[in-house]
Each structure stands twice: as structure tokens, then as C-alpha cells.
Amino acid sequence: MVVTSLDFDKPGKQQGYLQVPYSHNLGGWANVYIPMTVVAQGPGPTVLVLAGNHGDEYQGQIAIMKLARELSPARVKGRILLIPSLNFPAAIAATRLSPLDGMNLNRAFPGNPEGSVTSQIAHFLTTVLFPLADVVIDIHSGGRSMEFVPCSTMHLVADRDQRSRMLAAMLAWNADFAFLYADIAGTGLLPVEAENQGKIVVTTEMGGGEAVPAGVHRITQNGLRNVLIHVGALKGLERTRASLGQSPTILTQALHREDYLLAPESGIFEIGLELGVKVKRGQTVGFIHHLERPDRPPEPIVAQTAGYLITMRAPCLTRQGDCVAVIAQEVNPKKLCLP
């Protein structure tokens, strides 16, 4: 159902669109246009670079637009496929979910060719773009719901060779933190579909959504370039944390439900600690205040595990069951890839 004028096998640089059929009240034969750039030259890996999976996460969208304008075929070994705003309708509406069908693209995989716009985008990735790719990079941030310590992220896939190559690519982002995460909120994720197809998958959580500091844009843009060099698709010298005069990336994981602190009741959330600090088990991380009962003491949010405060809820207004903080334990990267 999705069509494109782009020829993925053609060398050189092409700028075009993926077009997804969509009918609305003022357009019976309309298409949603999703911008895409292809830069290819000679033998080498194919890397699919994505952002805007959630529309209100702009760090990656900016990084990919800049890279797409800059890249010439002479700088590429293999093929780089760039889609800055994957969930384009959500990106122009500054929403996490698609305003066209209410769907979360990151829960829509493997997708459906006869489904809504979001289902069709997922299906095109699953059946056309992922099979072309050796490496899939999906750049997220916390959007308007969470504020993260800028970090590269991955799943702990079962295949040890795939896992060790994903770990190396994730660490090539050169962020202060890397984060192994669990899926506590449903299935149908983009990275899981790409992992199941055997791809090297690197994802990120580059800060939050509303006020993005220049430093977070720099980490996003420099990290993306370095990962592309690391996987061999972009010419240039790979930088390491050591070569930049920085201490090694702190590798953390939150693989258990108790690492994810959910609001026990609705109210106004106050974070009590700085992002990225070490937290002890039993330590109070924040409070839920009650606007209607200011006389009532706030409900403390208590860490169930020890580790680093890797992310916090961004809006103060909180509903029962919202994730308000995640505590991630430090892990030894060498132990993760033992057979």
C-alpha cells in the first residue's frame, strides 16, 4: 500500500517520500508524505536511521535532517537510509501518538498493509526497509512524558553475537550512560521487530521533550555520526570516550518491574533528586502532592531497588499508574556478552 519514488538500489543521493494512502473529509484520494533520503556508494553495510517514531521527540529528527543535508555519496560506504520523522502526522502535531488513528507507532509492529496509516508505516518497515538493513538506529527521547539522562539504549537480545555487536554500537554513541531496558508497557515495538530479523539495533533516549539543551543536541548529533562510522557506513575516524578525555560510559539496566516506579495515586509529582544520581533501595525519590487536600502529607515515592535515577516523569500533573521514575543498576559490559 505504501509507495515511493525512491530507488533503494540506485547509487548516489536521492531525496523523496514514502506515501501512505489516507482518506479524510476534505481529501478522498490523499496521501501522507513521509520525507526520506537515500545516500549510497559502493559496497558496505546498509543502515536505516529513524527518528520521530514518537512525533514529539525532536532531537533525532533534527540530527537526521542535518545529516541528510550534509551527506554526499563520497562520504558513504554502502548505503544510509534516513527518515527524520517516521510518524510524520504526529511530528507536525507535536504528539507522541498519531493524530490520524490514535496509534502508538512503537506498538504497531509488525503492522498491517490494510490497516490505518500507522499500521501501514509499520508494515512497510517490517517487510521492505528492515530486510534491506544490516543496522537499524531508532532515535528516541522522553518526549513530553519523561526526562532521561541522555543515553543510548538496547534490549538484551538472546543471540550472543547479535548482543555483543549491538552493545559495541550502543557504546559508540559515547553518551555518559547506556541503558538496557525491559518492555513493561506492551508489545509491537519497532526495535523488537528489527531484532527478531537479526539486525544490529541501536536506540536512544536523548533527554526530554520540551526544553532541549544545546548539549543534548550535540550528544545526539555526534553520537549518531560516530555510530555510523563504527558500523562502517560513514567514512571518518571513530571517536572513543577515552579519546575525548571522558570516563567510560556507565552501563545500566532496568530489567525488572520494581525498577519502574509507578504513581500509586493521581496528583502533582515532585522529583526529589537530580537525574543521574545514585539512589539507595528505600530512598525517597519524590512525592505526589494533593491539590485538593493540601493539609494531607504528600505520598512518598520510594526506590524499590538501588541504582542510578535514569529517568523521571516530565509533567508534574500525574495520573495513577504513570511512570514517575526508573532506577537502573550498573552492570559490567564484559559480563553481558559471556556465552
Ligand SMILES: [Zn+2]
Ligand atoms: Zn519514543
